[in-house]
Amino acid sequence: MKLNRRYKHNLKHNLSFYLATVVLTAVSIFLFLSILTTGTGLDGYVTDFAQRHNMEDAQFSTLMPIEKADRKDLEKKYDLTLEQTGYVDVEEKDYTVRVLKRNQKIDTYEIFEGKDVVDDDEIVLSKGFAQTNDLAIGDKLKLDGKQYTITGFLLRPDYINCLENLTDAYRNNEGFAVAAVSDDTYDKLEDETVYYTVVYHDSAKEKQFRKKVNQDYTMLQYTDASVNPRIEAVQNNPKTYMMMSYMMMCLMMVIVSILVAAILSRKVKSECKIIGTLKALGYRTGELTRHYATMALIASIAGTVIGLIMAALGAQSMAEYYAVDYEPMPIHYTVPLYGAAICIVLPTLFYVVSAILTTKRLLRRNAVDLLNASTSKKSGSKAFASNRTMKFKWKFRLRTLLSNKARALVVLIGLVVGGYIMAMGLTFFDSCDNFVNNSVNSIGSFSYRYYLTSYETKEQGKGCETYINESLQPKDIENSQFSLSGLQKDSKYISLTDLDGKKVTLKDGDYYLTEMAAKVYGLSAGDKFTFYSPITMDEYTVKITGIVEDCAQKTLYTTGKTVRELMELDDDVYNVILSDHKLKLKDSEVAVTNTKESVQDQIQSVIDDLQQIILVMILLGAVLCVAAVYLTVNMMVEENGNTISMLKIFGYRKGEINSMVLSANHILVPLSLVISIPLGILAGDLFYTMMIDNLSAYIEAVISVKSSVLCAALVVVSYLLSLTLLKRKVFRVNMVECLKDNRA
Numbered sequence: 067m068k069l070n071r072r073y074k075h076n077l078k079h080n081l082s083f084y085l086a087t088v089v090l091t092a093v094s095i096f097l098f099l100s101i102l103t104t105g106t107g108l109d110g111y112v113t114d115f116a117q118r119h120n121m122e123d124a125q126f127s128t129l130m131p132i133e134k135a136d137r138k139d140l141e142k143k144y145d146l147t148l149e150q151t152g153y154v155d156v157e158e159k160d161y162t163v164r165v166l167k168r169n170q171k172i173d174t175y176e177i178f179e180g181k182d183v184v185d186d187d188e189i190v191l192s193k194g195f196a197q198t199n200d201l202a203i204g205d206k207l208k209l210d211g212k213q214y215t216i217t218g219f220l221l222r223p224d225y226i227n228c229l230e231n232l233t234d235a236y237r238n239n240e241g242f243a244v245a246a247v248s249d250d251t252y253d254k255l256e257d258e259t260v261y262y263t264v265v266y267h268d269s270a271k272e273k274q275f276r277k278k279v280n281q282d283y284t285m286l287q288y289t290d291a292s293v294n295p296r297i298e299a300v301q302n303n304p305k306t307y308m309m310m311s312y313m314m315m316c317l318m319m320v321i322v323s324i325l326v327a328a329i330l331s332r333k334v335k336s337e338c339k340i341i342g343t344l345k346a347l348g349y350r351t352g353e354l355t356r357h358y359a360t361m362a363l364i365a366s367i368a369g370t371v372i373g374l375i376m377a378a379l380g381a382q383s384m385a386e387y388y389a390v391d392y393e394p395m396p397i398h399y400t401v402p403l404y405g406a407a408i409c410i411v412l413p414t415l416f417y418v419v420s421a422i423l424t425t426k427r428l429l430r431r432n433a434v435d436l437l438n439a440s441t442s443k444k445s446g447s448k449a450f451a452s453n454r455t456m457k458f459k460w461k462f463r464l465r466t467l468l469s470n471k472a473r474a475l476v477v478l479i480g481l482v483v484g485g486y487i488m489a490m491g492l493t494f495f496d497s498c499d500n501f502v503n504n505s506v507n508s509i510g511s512f513s514y515r516y517y518l519t520s521y522e523t524k525e526q527g528k529g530c531e532t533y534i535n536e537s538l539q540p541k542d543i544e545n546s547q548f549s550l551s552g553l554q555k556d557s558k559y560i561s562l563t564d565l566d567g568k569k570v571t572l573k574d575g576d577y578y579l580t581e582m583a584a585k586v587y588g589l590s591a592g593d594k595f596t597f598y599s600p601i602t603m604d605e606y607t608v609k610i611t612g613i614v615e616d617c618a619q620k621t622l623y624t625t626g627k628t629v630r631e632l633m634e635l636d637d638d639v640y641n642v643i644l645s646d647h648k649l650k651l652k653d654s655e656v657a658v659t660n661t662k663e664s665v666q667d668q669i670q671s672v673i674d675d676l677q678q679i680i681l682v683m684i685l686l687g688a689v690l691c692v693a694a695v696y697l698t699v700n701m702m703v704e705e706n707g708n709t710i711s712m713l714k715i716f717g718y719r720k721g722e723i724n725s726m727v728l729s730a731n732h733i734l735v736p737l738s739l740v741i742s743i744p745l746g747i748l749a750g751d752l753f754y755t756m757m758i759d760n761l762s763a764y765i766e767a768v769i770s771v772k773s774s775v776l777c778a779a780l781v782v783v784s785y786l787l788s789l790t791l792l793k794r795k796v797f798r799v800n801m802v803e804c805l806k807d808n809r810a
Contacts, residue, residue, distance in 0.1 A: 076361060082795075084365050086697045087417075091369025092376060093689060095409045099377035099401050100384035107385055107399040108392075112226065112300055115395075119174045120147070121223035122263040123291050129284035129520065132262065144275040145268040147171055153244075154255040155653065156210050161199070161241045162230065163191065163209055165255060166222065168246055172263040173224045175246060178396040179203070180218025186251045187212070192228055193219035193394045195243030209245075210255070220246055221393060224263075226300045228393050231658040232289060233517075237391070257653040261287075273603055280601055286520060287537070287657070288600040292545040300392050302545075336704070341428060355425045362421035366414045373409060377401050467730045473702060477731050480694020481738035482745070485781045487687035489746025490753075492773040497750055501617065501765045509618055512559040512644040516651060517658040521639040529647055531559050532640035534629045538622075540587055541596040541605060548583055548597075548620035551642075552629030559644040562614045562623060570614055577608045578623045580616035582764040585755065595622070599633070606632060617764040684780060691784035695731070696791060703727065703795050710799040724796055728789045735785055739778050743769065746777075 077084060115121075132140070137148045149172045154165045166175070175190075180203045183190055189207060196202070196219060206213045222244065230242040246252075266272050279285050291297045344354060378401055385399040467474055517535065526532055534552040553560055555572050562570035562578060570578060579589060589595055591612045598605045614623065630637060643649065703710070706727060713723050750767035758764050769777075 072357070073361065073364070077364070082700050083697060084368070086693045086700075087365040088369040088372060089689070090693050091366065091413050092373035093686065095370060095373025095413070096376040096380070097686070099373070099405050099409065100381060101388065102405045103377070103381045103399050103401050104385040104388040106402050106405075107397050108300070108389060108395075111395060111397045115176070115221070115226075116223045116301075119176060119223050120172050120265060121291070121297065122172050123266050124289060125224075125261055125263045125294070126279070126288040127261040127286045127519070128279065129286055130282075131260070132279070132283055140275065140278070144271045144278075145266075146271070146275065147265040147267070149263050150260065151263055152258045152260040154252070154258050156255070158208060161195070161243065163207075164230070164242070164244045165209075165252060166225075166244055166246050167252060167258075168249060169263075172265055173222055175220045175222040177218045178221055180216075183217055183246065183248050186248050187214055188217045189214035189245050189247050190218040190220045191216065191245035192221075192225070192243045194228060194237070194239045197394065198239040214247070219394075220244070221395060224294070224296055226393050226395070227296045227391070229296050231660070232295060233658055233660060234295070259653070276601070277603060285601045289537075289547075290539075290600065293539065293547040298545060338428060341425075342434070345429065351426070351429045354429060355422055358425045359418045359421045362417040363414060366417040370410055370413055374401070374406060462726045462730075464730075467733070474731065474734065476697075477695060477699065478734045478738055480697075481691060481734060481781060481785065482742045484687040484689075484691030484694065484784060485738050485742030485777060486745045486749070487690065488684045488780050489743045489769065489774075489777045490749045491681075491684050491687070491746075492777055493746050493750035493767055493769045494753075496770045496773050497754065497765050497767050500768050509616070510560040510644065512646060513661060514643075514645045514648055515660040516643040516645070516649065516656050517660075518641045518643065518655055519657045520655075521635070521641050523636070523638050523640075526643055526645075529645055530649070531557060531644045533557070533560075533642050533644070534626050534635070534640050535642045536629065536633060537600065538597045538606075539600055541598055543587060546586065546620075547600075548622060550597075550622045550624070550629060550632075552624055552626035555625055559646075560623075564612055564614055567615075570612065572623065572625050574625050574628050576611040576624055576628075578612050578614045579610050580619055580621045580623070581613055582617050582758065583620040583622065584610075584613045585764055586620060586758050608632075617766060688780060688784045691781060692788045692791075695785055695788035699728065699731065699788065699792055700795060702730070703792060703799070707799050710796060711801050714799070714801045720797060724793055727796055728792060735782060739781060742781070743774055743777060 132148075132150065134150075137150065140146070141148050149169060151169050151173070152167045156163045156165060168175075177190060179193065180190070189209065191207070196216070201207065201216060203216055203218060205216050207216055208214075225244050228237045228239075228242070228244060230238060264275075266275075276285070276288065291301075341354060381399045381401050385397070386394075389395070389397075512531075522532075531554060533554060536550045537547055538550050539547050553572060557572075562572070564570055564578075565581065572578070577595070579587075579595070584590060587595070589610055591610055593610050594607055595610055596605060596607045608622075626640070629635070630639065710723060710727060713726070718726075747767050747769055750769075754765045754767055
């Protein structure tokens with residue numbers, strides 16, 4: 067007899083097992099490859115794009131202009147490329163368009179769709195804004211009272227993450243765009259903001275150059291590309307995507323492998339009589355092991371092939387979906403070969419090893435034991451509650467549940483994993499919603515905040531409050547920046563509260579760090595904090611007095627007097643104005659304007675984007691629930707075929723049999739929810755902690771009662787759906803099955 071003749075028979079009689087295993091494997095591979103493809107595609111394109119368009123190493127502004135001849139001297143002396151550039155913000159009723167100067171050396175733009183401007187009434191702009199506002203090439207855009215024809219869409223390396231202000235956490239596609247017009251048109255625009263970009267060719271001379279510029283021209287602001295969120299986020303996030311993909315692959319493979327290994331083990335054990343017969347007929351251990359390993363290989367190969375096909379077909383759409391936070395880019399996403407290789411090797415390795423270990427463990431027994439279907443351990447479940455007054459159906463359910471604890475554990479794992487994924491998705495949504503409604507209020511009670519382009523001393527009017535703010539960088543932490551804010555002692559707009567909920571009264575010499583900054587930098591009260599000024603390069607060390615509630619900003623608070631003394635500034639100077647109403651300030655006086663509503667709108671736009679991702683996570687959790695429960699309960703039905711047959715002979719109706727057989731695992735549902743919901747919150751907290759820098763905020767992981775109930779309902783519905791699919795399986799069990807049992 068040839069063993070390979072059994073494969074067709076096995077596939078036919080265990081079709082549900084193979085289908086569920088294939089689905090779990092394919093979904094795992096598809097998710098892994100879609101995220102990995104996004105990361106590798108973004109990383110490759112952005113790196114190449116930055117090189118082709120000579121992306122800046124830093125940008126800065128000065129009090130006194132650097133003339134063209136002086137710029138050439140600086141380039142030669144310090145081995146760098148230096149360019150004066152600028153932009154003009156044109157505000158319309160519903161949107162703001164930042165018209166960029168057409169650079170020649172650094173941060174040049176690319177037209178990836180349409181064509182560049184030729185005439186003075188033409189414009190190219192960012193595609194994200196155009197898509198959100200239903201604008202296409204050939205449409206008209208109103209700008210400064212004139213109509214411009216859109217001729218194409220541009221992309222610039224310093225605006226791939228298209229933020230209006232460097233302090234913004236998220237881009238506003240609906241109300242902000244970058245654009246370019248002809249040189250003649252640009253020259254006619256008013257209120258240009260001028261700054262300089264630099265590319266260093268010799269990093270050893272960077273510090274000297276920065277000191278020279280500050281000494282001769284008084285540097286007002288310096289932003290390294292590594293802390294510029296328009297650049298840094300898109301440079302680092304692809305690496306985050308790749309890390310997430312590996313974590314997801316490992317997690318999914320472990321979970322799916324545990325499920326499949328447990329079911330394979332039961333499948334192989336259920337054929338112990340056949341194995342005993344084959345062994346008695348002279349088949350060697352190696353032959354039998356290879357046979358059952360091949361059965362596992364069939365499920366692995368089928369799932370892998372389908373997963374790879376899904377990933378190949380959906381790679382572009384999924385990658386564009388994941389990269390929604392950035393400007394649309396002309397990237398052709400393809401599945402990386404090494405990712406496909408991982409997907410081919412890992413599932414095969416896990417499943418085949420599981421089958422081999424199980425088969426070898428069985429083949430250690432002699433042929434007689436296998437033919438009698440005996441096991442090394444005797445279950446005490448048959449004696450359970452035999453002398454207790456309990457209805458038969460309850461005894462049956464408990465015995466079914468306890469007769470195979472490993473099977474019950476697999477059902478529990480499937481429910482926990484599905485519930486955990488759904489709870490994590492709902493946690494993401496509730497946490498962002500909570501952040502918008504509560505945490506943003508910790509920023510302050512002002513309506514407007516104006517960051518000025520230079521220091522001022524003149525007194526502001528009623529309803530205004532001023533303070534001094536400096537952008538600084540930690541000494542030993544790369545690619546990070548925080549604010550040192552010197553407040554008025556009796557500030558009415560910014561009230562500080564410590565982590566115990568007590569109001570903080572600022573005193574000269576005190577330094578209070580926000581909760582977000584403390585988490586990022588690993589600091590607590592009493593620690594020393596060393597940082598430096600990116601403008602003067604001077605270092606400072608202070609002692610942290612305490613931590614204050616604020617998950618939205620990386621800020622070190624103290625009094626204005628303390629900041630001025632520390633930074634050696636003139637008395638009474640300030641560079642930030644807080645107000646309860648909009649002020650009439652010149653564009654040239656204001657670097658950035660913030661409102662609390664704008665922060666809330668930014669985060670709300672992210673929540674809107676998250677909703678689709680959350681739906682995908684919930685769907686994935688439901689699929690895992692249904693597949694895991696279906697697999698394990700299906701196995702239970704097959705193993706209890708004789709019992710079901712006997713119940714039919716005794717006259718039990720279909721509904722009664724379904725109630726007894728399929729309801730044995732009901733108790734596991736509430737237990738899985740008790741485990742999965744806290745796990746979802748824990749995973750959300752871990753995610754938000756890891757993503758503090760990317761999100762520019764620390765978002766506390768929470769889940770509402772409503773979402774907890776929704777998660778529980780989804781798990782229950784998924785569980786009941788799998789049982790509904792199995793009712794036909796119970797109905798098809800023949801009454802003669804019990805007569806086929808010849809075991810001693």
